[in-house]
Amino acid sequence: MFTTGGSVEIWTSHDLLDFYNYEKHVLWVPPPDQPFSADIWAPEFHAIYGRWYAYFAAGDPKHGNKSHRMWVLEGPPSTEPPTSGKWQMAGPIKGMDSRQWAIDGTVITLDNALYFVYSGWPVDRPGCENQQELWIIRLDMPTQASSAPVRICQPHKNWECSGSSGINEGPQWLESPDGNWKAIVYSCAGSWTKEYKMNVLQYMGGDPLDPRSWRKGRPLLQNSRDGKGPFGPGHGTFVNYRGETVAVFHATDNASDGWANRKARVQRVRWTANGPDMGGVVGTLVDEKERWLIPHQS
Structure with a gap:
């Protein structure tokens, strides 16, 4: 989709x-x-x-x-x-604040309970249209909220901002195969820029509606500094493909493409003792640690 x-x-x-x-x-x-x-x-x-x-x-x-x-x-x-x-x-979603601007919603399950995570403008600063934050609500049913929205992530880092706009959007769930590492991977910085990237908000346990249960990490995927592209990887999702965790996301071929010429890409997620590793940047390596997903040879 x-x-x-x-x-x-x-x-x-x-x-x-x-x-x-x-x-x-x-x-x-x-x-x-x-x-x-x-x-x-x-x-x-x-x-x-x-x-x-x-x-x-x-x-x-x-x-x-x-x-x-x-x-x-x-x-x-x-x-x-x-x-x-x-x-x-x-x-x-019934019970969700209809006054709040909201996009990029996703459903996650934690401790057998449903939650809805989305990108929204600040509710405590009406009219603030240049800041997108991550919010979470609990769901009783797929179309029924049972809690007030809670802000769990704000664009406080310089690399989450473009000009006067601070962007946290595109939340997606990522979990290690053994279930010991869990996080929301979100996109940040301006989606219209080559600096668009995917960052990690790790779930540390406890009440998902408590902002202290979440810890911001460092970018999981961004464009390479060699200037060769692809550029602006963002709004990814994660699937199991032939026993591997694979990220599917969009990026552009040229640094100046902005919203134009986006193409879907796929790249491996390798699991380490500290969580996921995608090599830090979008693209290929030329040694044995190939991270770009290529068709298996028959």
Whole structure:
């Protein structure tokens, strides 16, 4: 799934590394002139309690970016492929603060409880549109919140900022195979710049709604300083591919591409005693520690 702007789609392929041969499935197209009709961003789908759900950000065409909120689609039973049945609007998450600008929501499970993590503008500073922070709420059900939002990460580091904008967005869950290391990997700095990167917010145990349960680390993935690219790796997700943990993210070929010419990339995540290692930068190594994911030879 990815941003199309005007619909929610799934593209499917038999192999992660062969998306030249894909099938396109349009799950849902919004009706016109609704609060969720414009600028549909970053959808993702989850199997929760026996049913498929898709979470996405969308805005009101009459009010532009400031109207972005999170919305939920309900799909077929999770015993069936997500492309097999009808999807319908389930609405916003009930109990979530409808006044807060919110994008890039994802669902995580900790200690058998559901939580929703998203990027939002500060609730204590109305009108502050140049700072995006990470927030978390607890869910009773896929479409029902049971707590107030809690801020767990702010762009305090220089490398999380571009000009006057501090950006924390695109949260995704990453967990070691043995379950001993858990974190949210988020994107930071301006997505329109080559300095866009992915950083780690490690879960240290305790109440996920307590900001002290989370510890900010150092960038997991950023562009190389050799000037060769790719540039601005961001908004990644993590999948198991043939027994390996693999990051799927977007980056550009040229330093000046900004939001244009983004392409999906895949790169290995290696596990160490201290957590994940992706070599620090996007791209290939030329020695035996190859980190760029290439097709297995038959």
